[in-house]
Amino acid sequence: MNPHSDPIPVDPAAGVVPRLEVVDLTVSFGGLTAVDAVSFDVRPGEVVALIGPNGAGKTTVFNAVCGLVRRRGQVRIDGAPAPRRTADLTARGVSRTLQGLGLFTGLTVRENARVPVAARRDAEDRVAARLRSLELEELADRPVAALSYPDRKRVALARALVTEPRLLLLDEPAGGLGSDDIAGLGDTVREVAAAGCAVLLVEHHVDFVMGLADRIVVLDFGRVIARGTPDEVRTDPRVEEAYLGVKATA
Numbered sequence: 001m002n003p004h005s006d007p008i009p010v011d012p013a014a015g016v017v018p019r020l021e022v023v024d025l026t027v028s029f030g031g032l033t034a035v036d037a038v039s040f041d042v043r044p045g046e047v048v049a050l051i052g053p054n055g056a057g058k059t060t061v062f063n064a065v066c067g068l069v070r071r072r073g074q075v076r077i078d079g080a081p082a083p084r085r086t087a088d089l090t091a092r093g094v095s096r097t098l099q100g101l102g103l104f105t106g107l108t109v110r111e112n113a114r115v116p117v118a119a120r121r122d123a124e125d126r127v128a129a130r131l132r133s134l135e136l137e138e139l140a141d142r143p144v145a146a147l148s149y150p151d152r153k154r155v156a157l158a159r160a161l162v163t164e165p166r167l168l169l170l171d172e173p174a175g176g177l178g179s180d181d182i183a184g185l186g187d188t189v190r191e192v193a194a195a196g197c198a199v200l201l202v203e204h205h206v207d208f209v210m211g212l213a214d215r216i217v218v219l220d221f222g223r224v225i226a227r228g229t230p231d232e233v234r235t236d237p238r239v240e241e242a243y244l245g246v247k248a249t250a
Helices: 058-065 086-091 109-117 123-133 149-161 179-194 206-212 230-234 237-244
Strands: 020-029 032-042 047-051 072-077 094-096 167-171 198-202 215-220 223-228
Touching (some): 020 058, 032 198, 032 215, 032 223, 047 206, 086 094, 109 149, 123 149, 149 167, 179 206, 223 237
Parallel strands (some): 167 198
Antiparallel strands (some): 215 223
């Protein structure tokens, strides 16, 4: 049995408090249960992926963690209950990207990246460093509307990272990207995790997930059907049936 397959106990004395801990998370819309008693955790320096078919409840889990939908169950950040307001989440070190990017297309790359840290004295230094790390310096003064989609994705990532988050939520970060851009994204996520940030991502690009994630949680119809390392999940018959569509070979 994989020792990382299930959420670990919270033991502050032992220093093993997960950065994010989700316990029996449930979200209902009317009579529809979109997320049903989902539990998992993400630890500092770790990349955990949520995968599953369309409609499995992945983005709803993100929205519930961020307090954007009514939730039942427990969501804890660094051992304490997660706040529901965006500003309070940011103050607790949480940052998130969106599927729709959510950029201000009339602003420049630099101005978009500056939005989350505009009130900080070191805002310009943070923005410059992040744009440099994502190779966006030459585009810094261009309006976002003039950029290609992959470049816009990098701007959205820069905006999420400029706050130097301790917990980063990435919603389909590889969507719409070519192989070179996906490789660069993987390098960036690994660097962020290596610096101690906990990363939770939702992604449909299976190869990207299998090569990046430390652990994977698989959802289907709002429930966890499998969890474990990429190798464990890849050969789980429940995952093959529900999501991957390829039977394991002997």
